Amino acid sequence: MKKSYYLFNPGRLSRQNNTLKFVPIDEEGKEGQARYLPVESIKELYVFGSLDANSALYNFLGQQGIVVHFFNYYEYYTGSFMPRDYLLAGKVQIAQTKTYLSANKRLALARRLIEGATHNMLKNLRYYVGRGAPLQNPITQIEALWQSTATAPDIETLMGIEGNIRQTYYECFEHIVSDFAFEKRSKRPPENELNTLISFGNMLCYTLCLRQIFHTQLNPTISFLHEPGMRRYSLALDLAEVFKPLLVDRTIFSMLNKKILQASDFRTELRGCTLRPAAAKKFVTHWEERLQTTIQHRTLKRKVSYEHLVRLECYKLIKHVLEIQDYKPFKAWW
Amino acid sequence: MLYPLMHLTATHINYYYLCRRKLWLFHHGIHMEHNSDLVHAGKLVEEYSYARRSECNRQLALRARLDAHTQLLGVIDYFDPEARLIHETKKSNRKEEAHIAQMRFYQLLLKENGIEDCRGIIEYPLLRSSTEVPPLDATTEAQLRQELHTMAQMLRQAHCPPLLQTRWCRQCAYYDYCYIDEAEN
Ligand code: SF4
Numbered sequence: 001m002k003k004s005y006y007l008f009n010p011g012r013l014s015r016q017n018n019t020l021k022f023v024p025i026d027e028e029g030k031e032g033q034a035r036y037l038p039v040e041s042i043k044e045l046y047v048f049g050s051l052d053a054n055s056a057l058y059n060f061l062g063q064q065g066i067v068v069h070f071f072n073y074y075e076y077y078t079g080s081f082m083p084r085d086y087l088l089a090g091k092v093q094i095a096q097t098k099t100y101l102s103a104n105k106r107l108a109l110a111r112r113l114i115e116g117a118t119h120n121m122l123k124n125l126r127y128y129v130g131r132g133a134p135l136q137n138p139i140t141q142i143e144a145l146w147q148s149t150a151t152a153p154d155i156e157t158l159m160g161i162e163g164n165i166r167q168t169y170y171e172c173f174e175h176i177v178s179d180f181a182f183e184k185r186s187k188r189p190p191e192n193e194l195n196t197l198i199s200f201g202n203m204l205c206y207t208l209c210l211r212q213i214f215h216t217q218l219n220p221t222i223s224f225l226h227e228p229g230m231r232r233y234s235l236a237l238d239l240a241e242v243f244k245p246l247l248v249d250r251t252i253f254s255m256l257n258k259k260i261l262q263a264s265d266f267r268t269e270l271r272g273c274t275l276r277p278a279a280a281k282k283f284v285t286h287w288e289e290r291l292q293t294t295i296q297h298r299t300l301k302r303k304v305s306y307e308h309l310v311r312l313e314c315y316k317l318i319k320h321v322l323e324i325q326d327y328k329p330f331k332a333w334w
Numbered sequence: 335m336l337y338p339l340m341h342l343t344a345t346h347i348n349y350y351y352l353c354r355r356k357l358w359l360f361h362h363g364i365h366m367e368h369n370s371d372l373v374h375a376g377k378l379v380e381e382y383s384y385a386r387r388s389e390c391n392r393q394l395a396l397r398a399r400l401d402a403h404t405q406l407l408g409v410i411d412y413f414d415p416e417a418r419l420i421h422e423t424k425k426s427n428r429k430e431e432a433h434i435a436q437m438r439f440y441q442l443l444l445k446e447n448g449i450e451d452c453r454g455i456i457e458y459p460l461l462r463s464s465t466e467v468p469p470l471d472a473t474t475e476a477q478l479r480q481e482l483h484t485m486a487q488m489l490r491q492a493h494c495p496p497l498l499q500t501r502w503c504r505q506c507a508y509y510d511y512c513y514i515d516e517a518e519n
Pocket residue numbers: 352353354355356496497498499500502503504506507508509512
């Protein structure tokens with residue numbers, strides 16, 4: 001089975017026939033033991049350390065359909081190398097563009113995406129209410145905010161409400177995990193541990209959605225909830241909204257509550273709070289495990305991985321824009 | 335109304351027999367095959383069987399007009415001009431009528447290019463069996479042409495045909511695409 005590879009150490013990556021050769025290079029410039037990655041085993045690459053590679057390598061990765069995501073020293077996502085779209089279909093692109101251009105259709109679809117996101121956030125909160133967390137008020141607030149989307153006249157209003165929902169939701173985190181305060185959402189840079197984890201997880205979720213979109217006929221730059229151009233691939237932001245509560249937030253809760261991550265795993269400096277490299281490794285290990293977790297799907301009547309749920313969401317969007325079937329967002333049922 | 339030229343291939347014929355929805359999706363560029371192991375196994379059978387045929391390249395790419403708006407395109411993987419024999423290799427004979435229709439499509443392409451009276455043989459190496467398809471006669475040709483017209487018409491329609499809902503769906507590369515839905519909570 002194909003895997004995502006995370007390159008944390010700086011080094012040099014090159015092609016050797018159908019294998020990639022990675023040579024780590026330490027701070028003094030000394031080369032370490034080479035690792036070989038068979039190209040057919042690579043789903044995508046995450047590059048955290050500085051990487052030395054030539055265009056021949058990128059041409060090869062492009063041919064193989066391997067996406068490469070880059071992160072800077074602060075584990076902040078800086079961009080992706082995307083191979084040429086290999087599945088784009090004129091029919092789907094046109095339909096997707098038409099849906100975007102029609103104010104009504106776009107608004108209705110954007111609201112559906114928020115519906116999924118809200119449901120999945122409430123699902124998480126209700127679980128912790130069941131375990132005694134004092135979250136009844138924020139739940140009521142979020143429900144009221146969701147109700148108010150029904151009369152939102154435009155995307156900006158909808159995005160504003162969505163922002164409030166998410167703010168209220170994030171403020172609940174400190175009642176779900178012990179030992180860490182949330183304060184407020186801070187991004188560039190995140191100012192405390194919870195914000196650091198949220199940012200890191202959200203970036204992973206964005207790249208996951210991007211890869212799944214890439215393997216379908218959808219154009220990742222045409223989005224409905226987010227304004228195209230907010231990021232290069234804004235459709236990945238749309239999808240990530242729906243999946244962050246299940247994939248990112250549950251990973252954070254479980255890692256903090258089981259004390260897999262602790263205060264010592266973070267480094268707080270002038271430039272904000274970052275994960276120590278060993279902690280980032282732990283996080284991606286748990287992230288990958290979560291993506292491979294399976295669930296019996298209620299309409300497909302077979303087991304699907306959490307990762308595949310994102311692909312299925314892409315199929316739903318294609319059917320929606322082609323007017324084969326109206327989009328109903330993914331709602332976690334467990 | 336003026337239509338752009340439509341291309342129909344042997345894959346179209348094959349899908350037409352399997353499922354019209356699949357045909358419609360395929361025709362409009364919604365491809366799933368890259369992530370289906372079943373199709374991959376099919377490709378291996380093909381490659382393996384060809385490796386054993388040591389002769390020179392007998393591949394033949396052909397085109398012909400069905401009507402003013404429709405062009406037929408086909409690649410015959412193995413054609414023996416002396417014997418006027420078309421070879422096709424398939425993994426299973428589950429949908430043999432689709433394979434036969436595909437063979438007739440090649441026969442029509444050859445005929446339109448001036449090579450008449452070709453026989454076809456469909457080989458099933460995994461089953462160690464084969465099926466022979468006699469040369470086109472007036473009836474089979476008329477029937478095939480009719481099917482091609484129906485197909486072209488169907489593909490020009492904006493709407494995707496409904497789910498087939500047979501037990502074959504489970505093994506279809508489009509299964510997830512067709513059946514994904516949200517159950518009510
Ligand atoms: S899953 Fe069923 S309905 Fe869908 S394309 Fe395949 S055979 Fe046709």
